[in-house]
Ligand code: SF4
């Protein structure tokens with residue numbers, strides 16, 4: 001967009017003309033603005049204060065996750081909702097899901113936007129529209145780990161490594177580590193074919209059953 005320079009400006013006899021008076025010409029939206037996404041997000045729990053945002057960026061500047069997750073920017077998430085840009089919000093869903101709910105943004109907002117809850121409302125919007133968070137590598141690892149414990153009572157390192165790299169889309173890394181795996185197998189530190197259950201499998205099942213019951217059915 002071209003930058004225009006103002007003509008001479010004098011206010012109350014004071015000459016105010018100067019480079020600092022450069023300004024961007026007014027923009028006029030010719031397409032009808034679609035505020036359906038904004039309205040929908042504001043009806044979700046936590047989204048009520050969204051419209052008060054004036055885009056100052058204070059929230060993003062102090063956000064806990066901003067330095068760690070590339071593209072994590074609460075000010076921009078709010079802007080995208082206000083622009084009605086669903087496609088961009090969906091494209092950023094992996095980042096939006098990473099909010100730590102630490103409330104720093106809410107405490108710093110000069111407009112009393114409940115920013116953390118607004119981000120929560122945007123994640124609820126994603127969920128409502130069928131867009132879910134991809135599991136983190138740690139979650140994938142934990143799931144494979146628990147599957148092995150509950151099915152065999154023990155961990156099978158080779159299978160675990162294979163599944164982990166394949167499920168996290170890193171087949172190349174698996175190939176790179178094949179040599180190290182082979183050395184561990186030759187030294188008897190890892191077995192290629194596991195599948196065997198622990199010796200006292202029945203007793204182990206009892207322990208697992210009790211733990212599940214104590215955790216309310218979850219394992
Ligand atoms: S600090 Fe508040 S007003 Fe500023 S961009 Fe963030 S939510 Fe909007």
Ligand code: SF4
Pocket residue numbers: 059062063064065066074098099100101102103104105106115116119
């Ligand atoms: S609640 Fe979320 S958006 Fe707000 S500062 Fe913490 S991580 Fe950032």
